[in-house]
Amino acid sequence: xxxxxxxxxxxxxxxxxxxxxxxxxxxxxxxxxxxxxxxxxxxxxxxxxxxxxxxxxxxxxxxxxxxxxxxxxxxxxxxxxxxxxxxxxxxxxxxxxxxxxxxxxxxxxxxxxxxxxxxxxxxxxxxxxxxxxxxxxxxxxxxxxxxxxxxxxxxxxxxxxxxxxxxxxxxxxxxxxxxxxxxxxxxxxxxxxxxxxxxxxxxxxxxxxxxxxxxxxxxxxxxxxxxxxxxxxxxxxxxxxxxxxxxxxxxxxxxxxxxxxxxxxxxxxxxxxxxxxxxxxxxxxxxxxxxxxxxxxxxxxxxxxxxxxxxxxxxxxxxxxxxxxxxxxxxxxxxxxxxxxxxxxxxxxxxxxxxxxxxxxxxxxxxxxxxxxxxxxxxxxxxxxxxxxxxxxxxxxxxxxxxxxxx
Amino acid sequence: xxxxxxxxxxxxxxxxxxxxxxxxxxxxxxxxxxxxxxxxxxxxxxxxxxxxxxxxxxxxxxxxxxxxxxxxxxxxxxxxxxxxxxxxxxxxxxxxxxxxxxxxxxxxxxxxxxxxxxxxxxxxxxxxxxxxxxxxxxxxxxxxxxxxxxxxxxxxxxxxxxxxxxxxxxxxxxxxxxxxxxxxxxxxxxxxxxxxxxxxxxxxxxxxxxxxxxxxxxxxxxx
Numbered sequence: 331x332x333x334x335x336x337x338x339x340x341x342x343x344x345x346x347x348x349x350x351x352x353x354x355x356x357x358x359x360x361x362x363x364x365x366x367x368x369x370x371x372x373x374x375x376x377x378x379x380x381x382x383x384x385x386x387x388x389x390x391x392x393x394x395x396x397x398x399x400x401x402x403x404x405x406x407x408x409x410x411x412x413x414x415x416x417x418x419x420x421x422x423x424x425x426x427x428x429x430x431x432x433x434x435x436x437x438x439x440x441x442x443x444x445x446x447x448x449x450x451x452x453x454x455x456x457x458x459x460x461x462x463x464x465x466x467x468x469x470x471x472x473x474x475x476x477x478x479x480x481x482x483x484x485x486x487x488x489x490x491x492x493x494x495x496x497x498x499x500x501x502x503x504x505x506x507x508x509x510x511x512x513x514x515x516x517x518x519x520x521x522x523x524x525x526x527x528x529x530x531x532x533x534x535x536x537x538x539x540x541x542x543x544x545x546x547x548x549x550x551x552x553x554x555x556x557x558x559x560x561x562x563x564x565x566x567x568x569x570x571x572x573x574x575x576x577x578x579x580x581x582x583x584x585x586x587x588x589x590x591x592x593x594x595x596x597x598x599x600x601x602x603x604x605x606x607x608x609x610x611x612x613x614x615x616x617x618x619x620x621x622x623x624x625x626x627x628x629x630x631x632x633x634x635x636x637x638x639x640x641x642x643x644x645x646x647x648x649x650x651x652x653x654x655x656x657x658x659x660x661x662x663x664x665x666x667x668x669x670x671x672x673x674x675x676x677x678x679x680x681x682x683x684x685x686x687x688x689x690x691x692x693x694x695x696x697x698x699x700x701x702x703x704x705x706x707x708x709x710x711x712x713x714x715x716x717x718x719x720x721x722x723x724x725x726x727x728x729x730x731x732x733x734x735x736x737x
Numbered sequence: 738x739x740x741x742x743x744x745x746x747x748x749x750x751x752x753x754x755x756x757x758x759x760x761x762x763x764x765x766x767x768x769x770x771x772x773x774x775x776x777x778x779x780x781x782x783x784x785x786x787x788x789x790x791x792x793x794x795x796x797x798x799x800x801x802x803x804x805x806x807x808x809x810x811x812x813x814x815x816x817x818x819x820x821x822x823x824x825x826x827x828x829x830x831x832x833x834x835x836x837x838x839x840x841x842x843x844x845x846x847x848x849x850x851x852x853x854x855x856x857x858x859x860x861x862x863x864x865x866x867x868x869x870x871x872x873x874x875x876x877x878x879x880x881x882x883x884x885x886x887x888x889x890x891x892x893x894x895x896x897x898x899x900x901x902x903x904x905x906x907x908x909x910x911x912x913x914x915x916x917x918x919x920x921x922x923x924x925x926x927x928x929x930x931x932x933x934x935x936x937x938x939x940x941x942x943x944x945x946x947x948x949x950x951x952x953x954x955x956x957x958x959x960x
Contacts (some may be wrong), residue, residue, distance in 0.1 A: 333848050338843060343836035422798035648832050651793060652894070653821020655814045730791050735828055736784050736906070 358627025363678025369616025370703030372687040411591035427574040429567040454537035457545020473520030481541035488516040493535040549662040637724035647734025663723035673717025738767035746799035759954035772928040774944040777953035790923030829907035840875035865893040885916035
């Protein structure tokens, strides 16, 4: 222990005499550690946010979409429409797939809506069933959602999205008022909570909800629905439920083997995957940046160590004369280079944490600190120090004391 | 029994393609407790001989026995340990570490002590600094000391591991005559304390401290 402190104190003094170069080498490692930590935390945060959005969409959610949907890389496209998805399919899915806990049909169309002399053109009107709030994990803030009975009776009731309520009524209480949707007067019975833009990039607050029966009969005069939200019992059973639903609907829609489906079952995780692709791109770029910074740091340490070895030939000669073995010299210079790296690593970890916190604070991303990343960043900095010290310390051992001492 | 026995030591170097023989067969013995002055003109091989006796260098041929142990066959690591345990070096240019303090310089050889019995090196270092009269300078840097003081630090460093042989290569070469006398008095008192001292010098006043003089001429001992 005493030897280590003595060696360290001598080393510190010698590093101190190369202030600028030492600090540059420290800075290189520091930046490497910093970027590694920030990127890891940011990636973790983005993943966390994705999960949050998924939860916002509704837990363990499958979406049965009428028509054929395919994904082109980052976006989904409806390539063919169909009018075969019916309300009765909802009940069939509930009856025949044991993994399904709830299902809610939904259809949308845009209509102008009006209250007194305020008109909102092109408002999304969503027809759905009374259990929509549970399936989509989207709650009513004021008033109530419509009931199954109202759905059956084709009642003219409407629940407003928070932004629509704000636009039509401002500070007034919308409950009990009548608004005109297209040509149909409907009574406002509730206002939804604020939900924001969900993972499918639809602003959930900029729409109004009416009972499915009312929507089909009074607004669009159709028999078919656009899609069905299906909630499974557990997240593990999503894949099973998906294939069961496909089998049920193929049977009900009389689709022969080999024939194209007239519906598509989308996993909510599919949507998340799109996000993940973006995230992994960020991760990759960040890792590259961190690696480059580490390389710069390593080169910094390498050059300062070569310089130090050259400047300290005399010291090496003296140390060899008073009895240091070659391996003691190697150890000494490795210690010094690891010390530089360690300094950079420690400061980098602290600054990385601080930077992450600042980014989280200002971006509103969920807080995510990865202890593993801290450990990895710290270990890499030490590793860089040792690797960069290998060559100079090896070089130091070739110095012969007699050539130094007698000159 | 002599401390150092050299039998027919030869050493040659290559200067370019040409082989130059610096030592041409030296045989001598140094007894324990002797104060020896090694004299001769420059180029006579004094320093090369001292390097071999101090185990900093190995002979091209011949046999060297130190304290009953054959040195010729030792590996580089073993030579390091050997120097650490048995040799104390004092150089003309002092060769102190410039960025280390006086105390750290004195302690330097204790970093490489392999024995477990290395007890209280700090106390020994302070005792030695007192002995050379620098007990109030232990936190100074070498550059803050005079030449004579630096050489005293070097002597304290040479003594820290209690070596059997002290080798001094022109220890007074950089010093004025009164400081030189102080340093030689110090080395002589080491000799009286039972240490074997080998001093290289071409100065007769310095050599007068020795109780034996070895003259070298052209790679050979001349008398």
